[in-house]
Amino acid sequence: MDYRELFRVALRALRANKLRSFLTLLGVIIGVSTIVGVVGVISGLDNYVKDQLATMSPDVFVVDKFGLIRSREEFLQAVKRPPIRWSDYERLMGAGLQRTGEICVSGGRSMKVVNGAKQLPNVNINGVTANFGDMFRLQFDAGGFFTPQEDQAAQAVAVIGANTKEELFPTVDAMGRTFTIGGLPFRVIGVMPKQGRGIGLGQDNEIYIPMQVYRNNFMASNESLQLMVKAAGGVDGLDASQDEVRAVLRALRHTPYKDPDPFGIFTQDTLKQLWASISTAAFALLILISSVSLGVGGIVIMNIMLVSVVERTQEIGVRLALGARKWDILRQFLLEAALLSLAGGLMGIALGSLGVFGVKAAFGVPAQVTTLIIGMGIFLAVAVGVSAGFLPAWRASRLPVIDALRAE
Known part of the structure; x- marks a missing residue:
């Protein structure tokens, strides 16, 4: 029997029990849609975060009060640290650092921004x-x-940023226009291109103003700033520059030699490592959840196919009596299982893709559904179907002809 005939027989069997076939698909649909949805969101975020981190030069490191917090204990310790002050920046600039190049200072808060009748309540x-x-x-x-x-x-x-421009000046050129921050008028001198956003990263909703204006008008008395420091020797001089800055800040805080730094330091590389650990954990959780769903789907397919073998025992006997080989029977039931799971996989891909695009539209997360993700979903679905259908197909192909013909 050729594959075209096998395909027709398999489709006829599936159509004969439409409701049962659909219920059989649910496990595969849930598993594949979970994979497509979560992988689409995480892979999109992964590419976006890497692009954002690329804007930070590898020879730049950041000094702030908290650093990178990985646990509750680290957070509780960091809260007790003194803030990074403007005076720290001034002392570093006047320290005659030999291994350190430029130093940039940053502070920020959310504020109300107004342009006429247009109001944005919480802009960075x-x-x-x-x-x-x-x-x-x-x-x-x-x-x-x-x-x-x-x-x-x-x-x-x-x-x-681009979103701020669209909100405040939707129909006009923003350059040279005036809007207010906390009641103080500001003139627009630059508009950044649209980037998209993810996990709080990006500049679409940001506004950058001169540090002196910020200090004079908006900076809280207990606010801690960030120092962005560029190593004079490039990437190779990064450690030496960190040691130099660390020594000055520890001296300013009278930190004993054996005590840890009362501030945090991180680089592009440490941010990449942190994101890699987060994304790896998310993928591991995805594998666990999807494995359970696909496993349940596979068990359901196997049980339904075993029931189908029992119901069609006489049909199998007739086919064997008419010259069908055991290999033909095996292929027929394997193909039925594969078609079932493939249909479930395609529905899961469609459902997962809708979820990805919904998340992208609702939250602006740069999620994506690539051909690789679609191919992975199809492969997993078919693999589950073939694996689950092998035992029923094997039993069907090994039925004795006489016993099969006698079956009621």
């Missing part, structure tokens, strides 16, 4: 020094970043 306002734009390789659709002179003069100028 970032006060930064003028070298921030070059250090983090910011791109612009229009204009550019503010200059050191504008920062020192505390001029009320602002660089805005």
